[in-house]
Amino acid sequence: MKGSPRLLEQAAAPILRPVDTFRTVLGRELTLAYRRPADLLNPLFFFVVVTSLFPVAVSPLPETLTLIGPGVLWIAVLLSALLPLSNHYGQDFDDGTLEQYLLSGQSLVAICVAKTVALWLVAGLPLVLASVVVASSYGLGTNVFGVLSITLAAGSYAICALGAVAAALTVGMQRASALIALLVLPLMVPILIFGTRAVSLEATNMVAKGPIYLVLAVAVLTALLCPLATAAALRISME
Amino acid sequence: MPWFLGLSVLLMVGGLYGGLVLAPADYQQGDAFRIIYVHVPAAYLSLLAYMVMAIASVIGLIWRMKLAHAVAASAAPIGASFTFLALATGSLWGKPMWGTWWQWADPRMLTELILLFLYFGFMTLRSNISERSRADRAGAVLAIVGVVNVVLVHYSVEWWASLHQGQTIANSDATMPASMLTPLLTMILAFSLFFGAVMLQRLRGEVLLREAGARWVRRLADGQVAERGKLT
Numbered sequence: 461m462k463g464s465p466r467l468l469e470q471a472a473a474p475i476l477r478p479v480d481t482f483r484t485v486l487g488r489e490l491t492l493a494y495r496r497p498a499d500l501l502n503p504l505f506f507f508v509v510v511t512s513l514f515p516v517a518v519s520p521l522p523e524t525l526t527l528i529g530p531g532v533l534w535i536a537v538l539l540s541a542l543l544p545l546s547n548h549y550g551q552d553f554d555d556g557t558l559e560q561y562l563l564s565g566q567s568l569v570a571i572c573v574a575k576t577v578a579l580w581l582v583a584g585l586p587l588v589l590a591s592v593v594v595a596s597s598y599g600l601g602t603n604v605f606g607v608l609s610i611t612l613a614a615g616s617y618a619i620c621a622l623g624a625v626a627a628a629l630t631v632g633m634q635r636a637s638a639l640i641a642l643l644v645l646p647l648m649v650p651i652l653i654f655g656t657r658a659v660s661l662e663a664t665n666m667v668a669k670g671p672i673y674l675v676l677a678v679a680v681l682t683a684l685l686c687p688l689a690t691a692a693a694l695r696i697s698m699e
Numbered sequence: 700m701p702w703f704l705g706l707s708v709l710l711m712v713g714g715l716y717g718g719l720v721l722a723p724a725d726y727q728q729g730d731a732f733r734i735i736y737v738h739v740p741a742a743y744l745s746l747l748a749y750m751v752m753a754i755a756s757v758i759g760l761i762w763r764m765k766l767a768h769a770v771a772a773s774a775a776p777i778g779a780s781f782t783f784l785a786l787a788t789g790s791l792w793g794k795p796m797w798g799t800w801w802q803w804a805d806p807r808m809l810t811e812l813i814l815l816f817l818y819f820g821f822m823t824l825r826s827n828i829s830e831r832s833r834a835d836r837a838g839a840v841l842a843i844v845g846v847v848n849v850v851l852v853h854y855s856v857e858w859w860a861s862l863h864q865g866q867t868i869a870n871s872d873a874t875m876p877a878s879m880l881t882p883l884l885t886m887i888l889a890f891s892l893f894f895g896a897v898m899l900q901r902l903r904g905e906v907l908l909r910e911a912g913a914r915w916v917r918r919l920a921d922g923q924v925a926e927r928g929k930l931t
Binding site for chain 1: 813819824841852
């Protein structure tokens with residue numbers, strides 16, 4: 461009787477340090493993404509198409525474009541980043557990986573962070589790079605590119621982190637994508653406000669430091685708190 | 700519960716009488732200002748209901764209390780209704796005062812709108828999960844994530860609006876004469892009691908629904924059926 465718990469412990473896989481769990485899951489996610497390049501390209505195409513429709517619909521005049529440019533870019537990034545979310549935990553749920561993650565006893569928060577970082581690298585970062593290209597076509601000067609990419613990088617990470625919570629809450633659900641959009645978009649208002657403001661200020665050659673810091677602060681807060689909520693939501697969804 | 704409702708109706712009648720008849724007309728806005736006797740309590744209750752929902756969610760998640768989840772579930776639709784009422788009365792007032800139904804630059808309107816979306820999200824998420832205990836706890840996580848965000852949304856929207864243009868509304872630190880303020884406070888109290896009454900009624904239904912298989916509910920239902928049989 462005395463020895464049996466120890467025996468069980470030895471039989472199970474060793475519990476990794478959270479850092480190692482993070483590295484393993486991140487590697488797995490990136491490999492998967494690399495083997496399915498369509499997942500990477502879909503949001504990107506969507507982004508380019510949406511941003512090229514705005515000048516057609518609103519006005520192709522340069523002054524209008526520089527005025528609406530920051531807002532259009534931000535909203536397009538927001539919407540494009542929503543696309544892969546319904547698959548974020550859905551795929552792992554369908555093939556049983558998610559169940560194994562929960563049963564493995566490894567730090568679930570580390571797994572969630574790893575998946576969020578992978579999502580951002582695959583879906584968020586390309587959008588940031590693309591937005592710089594599109595920004596120049598909207599007539600936003602080169603001086604904006606720095607602010608644009610910093611705020612968008614932080615903002616898109618926040619979308620990924622918040623979206624992961626929504627994806628975890630809706631995992632295994634039919635028609636999850638519309639629900640995810642309803643849950644995430646209202647929560648993105650603060651970052652949207654500060655982000656577009658920073659870019660607009662920079663575009664008109666004014667000091668944009670304040671809103672930039674605010675974007676970063678909100679993004680850091682989101683990045684730190686959301687994995688906890690995601691892990692809790694996964695436990696609830698997988699009961 | 701009848702106490703809540705009775706007191707609420709009494710106070711509401713008193714408050715409305717004080718607000719609509721006794722209080723003097725505003726020297727700038729005339730009689731139009733009287734809509735605040737509905738608008739302000741509704742706006743206040745829309746936030747209070749969200750707080751009730753979030754606190755109940757925390758209690759439900761930590762202590763796994765089923766009743767707390769039932770409270771959160773029954774508070775959400777009421778809160779959403781108050782939010783809608785606040786928005787509707789606000790825009791009714793805005794038309795003669797600002798000349799427009801909807802003013803994008805007003806921070807409070809935008810915050811209320813986002814709050815309405817959060818309520819919708821909470822209710823849609825709950826109704827999309829068929830298993831009740833999972834719906835409870837998923838909704839609770841969302842309510843807690845949302846409550847952190849409501850604060851952020853509020854301040855960010857205010858900051859945003861103050862950059863866009865100065866406040867066009869009468870500033871809030873202007874003092875209010877007692878003849879106007881007393882009915883307002885009465886109405887806020889009346890609305891709170893009304894919220895309590897409706898909330899308890901909904902909670903009754905919610906608990907009955909949840910315990911539909913339990914013996915005491917069945918006995919209750921049987922008793923009612925027997926009573927009805929006696930009457931006919």
